[in-house]
Amino acid sequence: MNAFTRTLYALFLLFVLGGATPLFAQEDSTAANAVLGEWLTAEGTSKILIYKCDDEFCGKISWLKEPERDGKPRVDEKNPEERLRTQPLLGLVILRGFTFDGEDTWEGGKIYDPKSGNDYSAKFELADPSTLELRGYILLPLLGRTEIWTRE
Numbered sequence: 001m002n003a004f005t006r007t008l009y010a011l012f013l014l015f016v017l018g019g020a021t022p023l024f025a026q027e028d029s030t031a032a033n034a035v036l037g038e039w040l041t042a043e044g045t046s047k048i049l050i051y052k053c054d055d056e057f058c059g060k061i062s063w064l065k066e067p068e069r070d071g072k073p074r075v076d077e078k079n080p081e082e083r084l085r086t087q088p089l090l091g092l093v094i095l096r097g098f099t100f101d102g103e104d105t106w107e108g109g110k111i112y113d114p115k116s117g118n119d120y121s122a123k124f125e126l127a128d129p130s131t132l133e134l135r136g137y138i139l140l141p142l143l144g145r146t147e148i149w150t151r152e
Contacts, residue, residue, distance in 0.1 A: 032100035035124070038062055039132055039149040047152055050095065057106055059095030061114075078117030089114055095122070111136050120144070 035057065039048050047063035067074060073088045098109030107123035111134070120136040121144075127133050130151040137144025 031102075031104075032057075032106075034126060034129065035106060035132065038152040040152050041149055042147040048094065048149070053096070055099070057095070057098040057100070057109070058093055060091055060093045061089055062091075064090055076114050076117075078114060080117050098122075098124070 033052075035050050036052065037050060039050060039059075040046075041048060045065040046061050048059045049062035050057055050059040052058075064074060067090055073090065075085060076087050076089055076092060077085050079085045079087070092112075092114065094112045094114065096110055096112075098106040100106050105123055105125045109122055110119050111122040112119050113136070120138060122134060122136045123141065124132055124134040127148075132149040132151070133146055134149060135141055135144050135146045
């Protein structure tokens with residue numbers, strides 16, 4: 001193979017590989033976005049809307065079985081920051097900072113539990129298109145618990 005043929009071959013490979021990259025990125029993006037939407041929590045008392053926040057995935061409370069208590073909106077009364085204890089639970093961001101691992105898991109994020117006022121490390125994956133397995137933990141995934149959420 002002469003120098004001209006090698007150069008053409010190299011340019012062809014760059015074109016093919018460079019042109020294929022957006023296709024692979026789109027496929028990853030589609031897989032990553034499979035988790036987007038509304039999910040009913042294991043207890044069935046709330047729904048969480050998972051959405052994109054910049055390059056990460058977040059989730060907020062979009063529905064509560066009991067949105068009011070004594071005629072007033074339910075608030076984040078257990079929040080460790082006193083100034084945040086009056087914010088409504090409806091619309092509260094409880095999932096933040098998750099990234100897609102390129103396969104089937106969203107990880108590296110935190111989940112806030114308004115029942116306790118605690119933040120936990122967490123990850124989640126889709127068991128199937130309608131079932132999300134969320135694992136909240138302290139330090140290691142082994143030291144935690146898993147909840148099953150269903151797609152709404």
